[in-house]
Amino acid sequence: MEAVLLRARGVPDSRVIATYLAAGGYEGWKKALAMAPDAVTREVTDSELRGRGGAGFPTGRKWSFVPKDHPGPRYLICNADESEPGTFKDREIIEHDPHQVIEGIAIASYAVGAKTAYIYIRGEFVRWARILEEAIEEARRAGFLGKNVLGSGFDLDVWVHRGAGAYICGEETTLLESLEGKRGFPRLKPPFPAVVGAFGKPTVVNNVETLACVPHIMTRGAHWFASIGRARNTGPKLFSVSGHVNRPGVYELPLGVTFREIIYEHCGGIRGGRKLKAFFPGGTSAPIMTAAEVDVQADFDACGQAGTMLGSGGVIVLDETVDMVEAAANVAHFYAHESCGQCTPCREGADWCKDVLDRMVEGHARAADPETLLRICRFSSSGMTICPLGDAYALPISSMVNKFREEFDRRIGTSTPLPQKKLPVLPWAGPRPGFGV
Amino acid sequence: MSTRPLVAARPETIAEVTFDATLEERIVDLLRRYPTRRAAILPVLWLCQERYGWISPGVIRAVAQRLGESPAFVEGIVSFYTMYYTRPPARYVLQVCTTLSCAYCGGKELVEHLKGRLGISFGEKTPDGEFQLIGVQCLGACGGAPVVQINDDYYEQLDIKRLDGLLDELTGRR
Numbered sequence: 001m002e003a004v005l006l007r008a009r010g011v012p013d014s015r016v017i018a019t020y021l022a023a024g025g026y027e028g029w030k031k032a033l034a035m036a037p038d039a040v041t042r043e044v045t046d047s048e049l050r051g052r053g054g055a056g057f058p059t060g061r062k063w064s065f066v067p068k069d070h071p072g073p074r075y076l077i078c079n080a081d082e083s084e085p086g087t088f089k090d091r092e093i094i095e096h097d098p099h100q101v102i103e104g105i106a107i108a109s110y111a112v113g114a115k116t117a118y119i120y121i122r123g124e125f126v127r128w129a130r131i132l133e134e135a136i137e138e139a140r141r142a143g144f145l146g147k148n149v150l151g152s153g154f155d156l157d158v159w160v161h162r163g164a165g166a167y168i169c170g171e172e173t174t175l176l177e178s179l180e181g182k183r184g185f186p187r188l189k190p191p192f193p194a195v196v197g198a199f200g201k202p203t204v205v206n207n208v209e210t211l212a213c214v215p216h217i218m219t220r221g222a223h224w225f226a227s228i229g230r231a232r233n234t235g236p237k238l239f240s241v242s243g244h245v246n247r248p249g250v251y252e253l254p255l256g257v258t259f260r261e262i263i264y265e266h267c268g269g270i271r272g273g274r275k276l277k278a279f280f281p282g283g284t285s286a287p288i289m290t291a292a293e294v295d296v297q298a299d300f301d302a303c304g305q306a307g308t309m310l311g312s313g314g315v316i317v318l319d320e321t322v323d324m325v326e327a328a329a330n331v332a333h334f335y336a337h338e339s340c341g342q343c344t345p346c347r348e349g350a351d352w353c354k355d356v357l358d359r360m361v362e363g364h365a366r367a368a369d370p371e372t373l374l375r376i377c378r379f380s381s382s383g384m385t386i387c388p389l390g391d392a393y394a395l396p397i398s399s400m401v402n403k404f405r406e407e408f409d410r411r412i413g414t415s416t417p418l419p420q421k422k423l424p425v426l427p428w429a430g431p432r433p434g435f436g437v
Numbered sequence: 438m439s440t441r442p443l444v445a446a447r448p449e450t451i452a453e454v455t456f457d458a459t460l461e462e463r464i465v466d467l468l469r470r471y472p473t474r475r476a477a478i479l480p481v482l483w484l485c486q487e488r489y490g491w492i493s494p495g496v497i498r499a500v501a502q503r504l505g506e507s508p509a510f511v512e513g514i515v516s517f518y519t520m521y522y523t524r525p526p527a528r529y530v531l532q533v534c535t536t537l538s539c540a541y542c543g544g545k546e547l548v549e550h551l552k553g554r555l556g557i558s559f560g561e562k563t564p565d566g567e568f569q570l571i572g573v574q575c576l577g578a579c580g581g582a583p584v585v586q587i588n589d590d591y592y593e594q595l596d597i598k599r600l601d602g603l604l605d606e607l608t609g610r611r
Contacts, residue, residue: 126589165519181475183517242538242579434494
């Protein structure tokens with residue numbers, strides 16, 4: 001398909017505003033400013049754009065939940081926390097085309113009536129935070145941001161806000177807590193951010209890629225956008241492909257393409273001529289799929305019907321050499337580290353899974369281990385946690401146990417007893433100066 | 438691309454820190470962006486880390502006082518997020534990604550090699566204070582696996598040879 005979100009990739013000086021303007025940049029913003037905010041939201045609703053951050057919620061509907069009669073300020077947040085393992089698409093957009101994101105932020109802010117927007121970017125992305133700040137400054141000087149934008153009477157400030165290392169802050173209510181200067185503890189919903197969001201005010205949180213779609217919808221129309229992909233799964237989508245493929249990277253393809261096409265045509269198949277064993281379709285929080293499921297379509301509904309989810313579109317490909325118990329232990333380590341600690345099933349469960357899987361990897365599996373893992377996961381994914389991180393570790397780990405059960409059982413057959421009871425000891429980083437310890 | 442060393446941590450900031458006029462000006466500029474003072478905690482801590490090299494107990498108290506929070510609240514932030522240095526860091530902090538795609542595309546081998554070459558484990562510094570090794574979770578650059586972040590910079594598609602060259606270059610510049 002024609003490159004839309006990645007059209008600037010490979011263009012010289014693509015980040016500079018002059019290049020962006022020459023390619024028709026900020027026309028969507030001008031067009032939006034001439035329309036009523038509701039009409040802008042309607043256009044996005046008609047495009048059937050669904051959130052690209054992971055949940056796939058219809059963007060126009062999210063915008064429409066912001067109360068019209070609210071007297072105080074409202075906020076628009078661009079979620080650039082990109083931390084789902086296997087996902088690196090937002091960075092690609094910012095690297096090549098930061099103005100596309102800023103234009104999307106401007107249009108979205110206008111539609112929901114926000115005069116202040118924040119870009120919450122993960123702390124490690126120092127380079128990309130700087131790129132965004134430079135682009136914001138350029139846009140402000142060109143009159144696309146700031147007071148009385150293009151003589152419309154609409155004011156808009158955009159600020160970059162850096163996180164400081166916490167996966168959980170990509171979850172929208174956690175992001176809001178973090179933005180407010182607190183620890184990253186998710187909030188209970190309802191109330192939803194559209195009603196009570198940042199600083200207690202109505203707030204819309206959209207992913208970078210979602211917002212990057214918006215200028216194109218404005219200039220080329222909802223009908224054009226909806227003609228890409230398939231029904232209810234419209235538009236171009238960025239797939240971040242990593243792992244055992246010949247050509248890992250970010251690919252822009254219409255929703256509805258099959259995983260076979262992504263892996264074998266675009267990414268050149270499996271490295272070293274080996275066989276595909278399994279893949280995560282949308283980051284490690286999505287249940288794993290086996291090689292037999294490679295013909296499933298990569299979109300929200302098809303993945304849902306296949307018992308998994310498209311998530312962020314982070315496809316992690318694993319070849320036949322991968323040991324599933326080891327892979328599961330790796331995944332468990334991630335979630336055990338990233339659980340915020342607020343809810344017991346997640347805090348204790350992710351850590352438990354990690355301990356059991358580590359023990360299995362070390363050769364000391366017990367007969368009850370696979371069932372123990374499944375039991376922990378069932379408990380954690382039964383709606384007993386505030387945010388989806390409880391599901392995010394439990395569903396992939398239980399899918400790995402269920403789909404590759406024989407590998408977990410084989411570990412029991414070859415297991416040796418633990419030489420002695422090992423107590424978990426945290427690595428000590430040495431004395432912390434100033435604390436007398 | 439050349440990674441600059443981190444600013445040397447100022448151990449004298451353990452006890453007390455006074456923000457100078459330049460820093461104060463930047464804090465005021467940050468405060469304009471948010472409706473509450475509390476929201477500026479993360480950005481102000483970033484400023485302080487840039488300036489003092491680490492988040493010392495003195496920095497925590499100064500930030501708390503400036504923003505009208507208790508030191509305990511600020512300490513809660515500093516300890517929750519992983520990127521604030523609560524101990525003086527080495528000149529070069531090597532953060533090696535250990536998550537799935539990196540682990541399976543050469544990351545495990547990089548980790549073993551680094552531990553051997555530097556003679557340290559995760560969380561430790563070399564005795565000369567030059568390098569510090571941290572095993573981190575997904576850096577969001579999986580297409581370039583294996584990935585190592587050195588201070589602020591990402592290095593991707595690394596292998597042992599390239600990484601060795603990189604470390605040689607960093608140590609040689611002293």
